[in-house]
Amino acid sequence: MLSRVSVALGGNFSNYVYQNIGSMENQGVEVALNFVPVETKDWRLDIGLNGTFQKTEIKTLPSEAIEMGNGGGGTGNKLQRHVVGYTPYTFYLWQQAYDADGKPIQNAVVDRDGDGEITNADRYMTNKSPNPDFYYGVNLKLSYKNWDFGFNGHGAVGNYMFNDVLCGGATVNFNDVVNKGYLINTQRAAAKYGFTAPNIVAQRCSDLWLEDASYFRMDDINLGYTFRDVNKTGMSIRVAAGVQNVFVITDYSGLDPECSVAGGVDSNIYPRPRIYSVRLGINF
Amino acid sequence: MKKNIIFGAIAALMLTSCVGDLEQAPMAGNIVNGVYENEASRMSALAKVYGGFTLTGQNGAGSTDIDVSDSGASEFLRAWWSIQTISTDEAKCVWGDSWVAEVGGNKWSSVKNDAIYATYTRAMMMVSFANDFLRNTNDKNEEIAIERTEVRFLRAFAYWVLLDCYGNPPFVLEDSAVGATNPKQISRADLFAWLKSELEDLVSADSKMKAPHTQVYPRVDKGAAYGLLARLCLNHKTYIGKEDSSIYAAAAAAADEVIAAYDLAENYKALFMGDNGENPDALSEIVYATCYDATRTQSYGGTSFFILAGKGTQYSLGVDGNWNGLVASTDAVKVFNINVDGAAVRKDDVAGDGADVFTKIDKRALVSLEESDAKDIDNKTFANGWHIVKYNNNHFLNPEVDFSKTAKFSSVDFPLIRAGEMYLVYAEAMARKDGGQTSDAKAVEYIKALQSRAGMASPTVTGTTVSLDQIFDEISREMFWEGQRRTTLIRFDRYSSANYLWPFKGGVENGVGFNKNLELFPLPADDLLANDNLTQNPGYNN
Secondary structure, three states: OEEEEEEOOOOOOOOOEEEEEEEEEEEEEEEEEEEEEEEOOOOOEEEEEEEEEEEEEEOOOOOEEEEEEEEEOEEEEEEEEEEEOOOOOEEEEEEEEEEOOOOEEEEEEEEOOOOOOOHHOEEEOOOOOOOOOEEEEEEEEEEEEEEEEEEEEEEEEOOEEHHHHHHHHHOOOOOHHHHHHOOOOHHHHHHHHHHOOOOOHHHHHHHHEEEOEEEEEEEEEEEEEEEHHHHHHOOEEEEEEEHHHHEEEEEOOOOOOOHHHHOEOOOOOOOOOOOOEEEEEOOO | HHHHHHHHHHHHHHHHHOOOHHOOOOOOOOOOOOOOOOOHHHHHHHHHHHHHHOOOOOOOOOOOOOOOOOOHHHHHHHHHHHHHHOOOOOOOOOOOOHHHHHHHOOOOOOOOOHHHHHHHHHHHHHHHHHHHHHOOOOOOHHHHHHHHHHHHHHHHHHHHHHHHHHHHOEOOOOOOOOOOOOOOEOHHHHHHHHHHHHHHHHOOOOOOOOOOOOHHHHOOOHHHHHHHHHHHHHHHHHHHOOOOHHHHHHHHHHHHHHHHHHHOOOHHHHEOOOOOOOOOOOHHEEEEEOOOOOOOOOOHHHHHHHHHHHHHOOOOOOOOOOOOOOEEHHHHHHHOOOOOOOOOOOOOOOOOOOOHHHHHHHHOOEEEOOOOOOOOOOOOOOOOEEEOOOOOOOOOOOOOHHHHHHHOOOOEEEEEHHHHHHHHHHHHHHHHHHOOOOOHHHHHHHHHHHHHHHOOOOOOOOOOOOHHHHHHHHHHHOOOOOOOOOHHHHOOOOOOOOOOOOOOOHHHHOOOOOOOHOOOOOOOOOHHHHHHOOOOOOOOOO
């Protein structure tokens, strides 16, 4: 397990170096199925399915915990931890408190250690991480005479995302309205939860913003027609139209449940475009 | 045949690629071996050491050469100033960052805190780079011998920060090779003794360091070494646990050496403006400054941080942007004797026409309050509280230009040592030596000089004696927001104790005392883990 770890200061020119520290155990099952249920002179159907169950657990570490994952607004707020016995990048957050109607109460989190104060000791290992329990992929190709139709998609189940965009938009400063003398748009998240004040650190790093980001994405759909042996020259031409990034099915409220570059913290991503294309392929 | 030729060609290529290549130095610029040999790259190495308190990395603002959660927040001056100031009565920060709440509420522990970690790490990096310079050079010519004394001073400054904030840091000098062994820990008393002798050696007659106020700005000379020596000696009780009147005498003597070579600038506020590195008036007072330039030394730290985080919307202060963070409480600005109940709006007074109400009372009262602002801080709303306009990137000498139209960063150099502070050090050392009050003519004259420069409407020192309480108030006015508040409060036993309270001290609105062990910050857990020679400071869990 390669990780950035601190080195003794005073003897080096940096404070962190990459070192092989700790150990990790991966367990899983991978299944891939490809079958051709229909094959006649005119018809052919290809279906491919694959799936991976996986479980990753940290076995040893040189210290109790390694803090990971910047987010929650400001600088220095860490949202995840590597801890022995947990999946890497497990979210380590405060537990949101809710009122009787199930609405989150702003700046109220659960005092888990019961000492009457909200401190770092009230954070907990959520057992939720950006790593999915199950990945899968589907592809299909159907052809009839010179026509062909196909799609492929993929998805994941059991992966979690910290919606930092929602979190950042849920802090309100009505004093600004008074002082600056003009109205500022209240953001969607603040309106949704009825928040009226600036958020404290515990609210910013609360599990309120942690969402199930299980999804299915249709990556590509295309339909084509092939002109064979054009003018008896042996040349074939395929004309096709397709769409990439067709749709996503998810309960995740942010822009993209799959912004995996962010390591489970959705804060600043490039949106994925949907591409419509017309394709022409010539074989000669 | 064709195949053989190709094979032969490949073999030949492989052979040439091996000849002697493994013994070459890297081709990209002067790395490692060549650096200290040629003049230009040696100057770059010297600049790297000087820039250690200003820059976060090699590639402009946002880059960082240490691993931290935010490059700007890891800048030395920003981190050091934050732990020295936000943990005291001078300022609070309303941001939601976790380090802010801990520092502002005096609730830090050995759990990693960004500002406490960054101050320590930057100071230790300064030690590393200074040691590297000293390890690879020798006094073979006059020029290099002088540079080496400057580097030794910068290392001493870093060690002073470590001594003051962390007490018992790792200690390593140029005689130990890079990465060879983990540095040993030094005790606070031993580090004090080493620093005192190191600085005394730098100012000694046979030192190659240039005489006070003779080196080209912003390089340091004996003036800076005397200044740091004076500050070190004044605080000796904090460092060695007992008072020694001979060390107070040494503090006063060192302060006098600085005072002899520097003057008080005529205009107090010019010391903290964008052209302070070019303004002869400001340069007559600044002994050692860490320099900022809006184009050449960009970082999201230092004076850019003071200006951007502290300014309200109605002031330009010569930098574009607002970070809405730093506020000061009414208690903190009362020391200027201004009428805090007057609903005054203070516009940015760059022109210096004296039209505003606060600086008429005391020119150092560079504070402001908007009419609609609540005066009392609530520790979470930027609009509630006083805004400090002491650091201003507009120019004193060219007040017509508003630099906020063009500048994203500040060009205000931060005076780490200036003559004004030495006036106070002298007076305080004499008052402490004389048991709480002094009738030393120079001590009284120095305090009067500061009050007269400030144009105080009603000076507080008029007789022939000056007391420690008067000096404390004078420090509070003269050195406001200059990054030494924590050190000062500890010296006066007003930092952790319950007999001097301020809003949100100890994290409570009306203020409470806190544990005395917090007068030393914890050694970062990261370094304790990496270096098993280190033992945590008392009162902190590992």
